[in-house]
Amino acid sequence: MKILVLGSGLMGPAAAFNAMSDPQVSQVTLCDKSQAQLDAAQAKLDSMPGGDKLTTAALDLGDQAAAARLMADFDAVVAALPKPVIPLGIRAAVEARRPLVDLSWPLAPEVARLKQEVEAAGLGPGQAGGQVLRC
Numbered sequence: 001m002k003i004l005v006l007g008s009g010l011m012g013p014a015a016a017f018n019a020m021s022d023p024q025v026s027q028v029t030l031c032d033k034s035q036a037q038l039d040a041a042q043a044k045l046d047s048m049p050g051g052d053k054l055t056t057a058a059l060d061l062g063d064q065a066a067a068a069r070l071m072a073d074f075d076a077v078v079a080a081l082p083k084p085v086i087p088l089g090i091r092a093a094v095e096a097r098r099p100l101v102d103l104s105w106p107l108a109p110e111v112a113r114l115k116q117e118v119e120a121a122g123l124g125p126g127q128a129g130g131q132v133l134r135c
Helices: 011-021 035-045 064-071 083-096 108-120
Strands: 002-006 027-032 054-058 076-079 100-102
Touching: 002 011, 011 027, 011 035, 011 076, 027 035, 035 054, 064 083, 076 083, 083 100, 083 108
Parallel strands: 002 027, 002 076, 027 054, 076 100
Antiparallel strands: none
16 A cells, blocks of 8 residues: 655644555555745655655645546555645645545635535545545
8 A cells, every 4th residue: 555645743743654554555646835845844754664665745735637637646645734734635636536634724714615626536534436525
């Protein structure tokens, strides 16, 4: 299984570490807009068990097409993003049709709109496409 982790602040590297430790996970890619954040996270994680599974990639979620293309190469996405950026991660996951687990929650005004977008894409609870967002 290949896991993509969005965000290399505090929670993202912890999520990457957990994925690296799982014997069923063959690859973990940690993404962030900031190359400095990625470099710092990689320096900490390289020597950890499963460090050989880790790669990093600079990614600006503002480029939704690039984000969706990257997500399409993974089995699942874990998001550790700031609240204002969460919708970008969800929308890219919908476009890539990949399951996304978010370690936080979008801002309240965004939830209903995101839920509608996910369901319109056929990815909501009880729909054949699976589930990206559950409220």
